[in-house]
Amino acid sequence: MRVRHVVLLGSMLLAALSLHVVSQITVLCTTTIVGDVAREIAGDDASVTVLMPVGADPHAFQASPRDAIAVEGADLVFLSGAGLEGSLAPLLQAARGRVVDLSSELALRQNPLPGEGGFDPHVWFDPRNVAAWSETIARVLAEADPDHASMYRVRADAYQKEIGELDLWIHDRVATIPEEARRLVTDHEAFGYFADLYGIEEIGTILPGYSTLSEPSARELAALEDAIRAAGVPCIFVGTTIPSDLAEQVAADTGTRIVFLYTGSLSEPDGAAATYLDLMRFDVEQIVRGLTASP
Numbered sequence: 001m002r003v004r005h006v007v008l009l010g011s012m013l014l015a016a017l018s019l020h021v022v023s024q025i026t027v028l029c030t031t032t033i034v035g036d037v038a039r040e041i042a043g044d045d046a047s048v049t050v051l052m053p054v055g056a057d058p059h060a061f062q063a064s065p066r067d068a069i070a071v072e073g074a075d076l077v078f079l080s081g082a083g084l085e086g087s088l089a090p091l092l093q094a095a096r097g098r099v100v101d102l103s104s105e106l107a108l109r110q111n112p113l114p115g116e117g118g119f120d121p122h123v124w125f126d127p128r129n130v131a132a133w134s135e136t137i138a139r140v141l142a143e144a145d146p147d148h149a150s151m152y153r154v155r156a157d158a159y160q161k162e163i164g165e166l167d168l169w170i171h172d173r174v175a176t177i178p179e180e181a182r183r184l185v186t187d188h189e190a191f192g193y194f195a196d197l198y199g200i201e202e203i204g205t206i207l208p209g210y211s212t213l214s215e216p217s218a219r220e221l222a223a224l225e226d227a228i229r230a231a232g233v234p235c236i237f238v239g240t241t242i243p244s245d246l247a248e249q250v251a252a253d254t255g256t257r258i259v260f261l262y263t264g265s266l267s268e269p270d271g272a273a274a275t276y277l278d279l280m281r282f283d284v285e286q287i288v289r290g291l292t293a294s295p
Contacts, residue, residue: 160169
């Protein structure tokens, strides 16, 4: 009898543990950057997965049938928002769980060109926006999982402190760049929030607009090359997820060099940008070194 009771008790414990695992809320994030922030807040209390693989360009990502199943089955879906994941709109409409646009309450930059619509979706290049993301994530997780609300709050507070420290560090690093050298040329308009916050002038971009799917005209490229020569910028910053053929052409024409940054995706876990905080530190160091070197 005693053995039978022990077996029965063991079965009950296993069932309880299985129930706990099944009841854990599931969170799906669109990009690796969003996924990293969500994991910081969720800890071990929620299951967080990411839709886009490392190295994917969020502007050009095309979902698979397996991705559709993942979206449909998640309790919560966190997206970067502001139009970044426009190609996923049909998929997100089919989600059964709550879909949260993390940028819906942010002050977004809008295209200044007359007749050109759209908002700048690269909000994570202002760390204060990512702090706001973490606040939203903590609130939504607590609403979906009240039992762990206090832990989500603790983690969000700790993460926001790290972001505040990152922001101060970036200000200090940018201050080492001579004012006349604080000029950026990038592959597309991804660094507007960064430039606005840290006092850097954007000279121009290889691809016009906020998306990597746009194409420049010959006239636009010629104008950019003239601007690069006039400003005397030493390098062109290109994202790791974006083809660099045009950038290499412009660099060759203007005598500048290409410096690679992480923009829309983290690196592999053993890479230089394994987390959002690492990505920002890596990019800032690349920018500082790039702009303080001679052409």
